[in-house]
Amino acid sequence: MNRHILSAFFLISAILFSGCTKDDNEPLPQSTVxxxxxSNADTDASVMSTVIFDPADGATLDNPDKFDTKLPDGNGIVFDAYSGTVFQVSRQAKNIRTFTVKTDGSLTQKASFIDDALTSAREIAFDRVRKTLYVASNSDSALYVYVGVDTIAGSARATKKLKLSGQPWGIHLQDDNLxxxxxxxxxxxxxxxxxxxxQVGTVAPTKKITIAGAMRLHGITYSSARDALILTDIGAAASNSDGAIYIITGVAAKFTAGGPVTPTTIISGAATGLGNPVDVAWDTRIDKDLIYVAEKANKRxxxxxxxxxxxxxPFRTATLSSSPEAIYLDAR
Structure with a gap:
């Protein structure tokens, strides 16, 4: 074989094989989505379990698409852009389902399994490199870990149950850091x-911080590129007007130092409409830089x-007929 052709063959092979190799820092598939x-927390069968705003960054935030994913008391929801898969969990049914997102944004169910030992599912996070799904369960202070989640069906048990010191709610995975x-x-x-x-059993965090002035933390999102953390505080559960958003910058150094942290910025007050902000997502694109909040008490x-x-x-507001519990933003 001509050596130039042979060199080209090996170069193409190298590109193909390197393209199939997964790593934590592989860039997202390109898109303008x-x-x-x-994910809605309603248990009434007449209320659609899932709502999708597409686009979410338009001039208005209205007319969402609604899907009956048949997951009553919907909690954590996450999208994997590499496989085009949505993961969603029902706290009531102890059911985890996956859906394929079509090019028009609609959902088609892929798989489903039930873990009847899953006590109180809240937020979820997906590790695409290791095909692992993490589920926070607050009432039994645990993380349920499903390794090889794309192959699980029917009745199942978590691969690992990790016992924590405290009641977990929001979780966020950045590379292999949870x-x-x-x-x-x-x-x-x-x-x-x-x-x-x-490993299975009681686990201790590598690092931790406490948030000065907070009442009840729920939602979380983080950007390593911006070294910033955004949290939500629902305040008193019975109140629909005392919620808050905390923005913390210079996060890496603060975790290293430990101890109480005063938020860099606080968004709160009557004008914000924050009552029980249960989850948060962040569009970090420099021309957007928007914070999305699931405001459960006021259905917005x-x-x-x-x-x-x-x-x-708020910069924009969408009023819903359902109770938003968890959100995930795919913005590229």
């Missing part, structure tokens, strides 16, 4: 580095600008 996936929000009086964010190596999706602070009116 901005979709907000919303951030876990602790509900109730702990007002704490725990960081588990090399989360995939955690609220959008703020990253530079907002204090008692500010």
């Amino acid at each position: 901005s979709r907000l996936y919303v 951030f876990v929000v602790m509900d109730q009086g702990r007002v704490e964010v725990q960081l588990f580095e090399k989360a995939s190596s955690l 999706i609220l959008v703020f600008k990253f530079l907002d602070k204090n008692n500010v009116t």
Whole structure:
């Protein structure tokens, strides 16, 4: 074989094989999509389990698509852009389902399994490299870990159950580092580095911080590129007007130092519409920089600008007929 042809063959082979290799830092598939996936906590069968705003970054935030994913008391929802798969969990049915997202944004069910030992599913996070799904369960202070989740069907048990010190709610996975929000009086964010190596039983975080002035933390999102963390505080559960958003910058150094952290920015007050903000997502694109909030008590999706602070009116608002519990933003 001609050596130039042979060299070209090996070069093409190398590109093909390297393209199939997964790593934590592989860039996202290119797209101009901005979709907000919303999981509803309603148990009434007449209420659609899932709402999708497409696009989520338009001039208005209205007319969402609604899908009956048959997951009553929907909680965590996450989208994997590499496989085009949505994962969603029902707290009531202890059911985890996956869906394929078609090019028009509609959902088609792929797989489903039930873990009747899953006590109180809240937020979820997906590790695409290791095909692992993490599920926070608050009432039994545990993380349920499903390795090889794409092959599980029918009745199942978690591959690992990790016992925590505190009641987990929001979770966020960045590479192999898992951030876990602790509900109730702990007002704490725990960081588990090399989360995939955690073993069954009681586990301790590598690092942790507490949030000064917080009441009950729920939602979390993080950007390593911006070194910033965004949290939501639902305040008193019975109140629909005392919620808050906390923005914390310079996060890496603060986790290393540990101890109480005062938020860099706080968004709260009557004008914000924050009552029970249960989850948060962040469009980090420089020309967007928008914070999306699932406002459960007032049945709304609220959008703020990253530079907002204090008692500010939302940049955009969508009023729902359902109770949003968890959100995930796919913005590329």
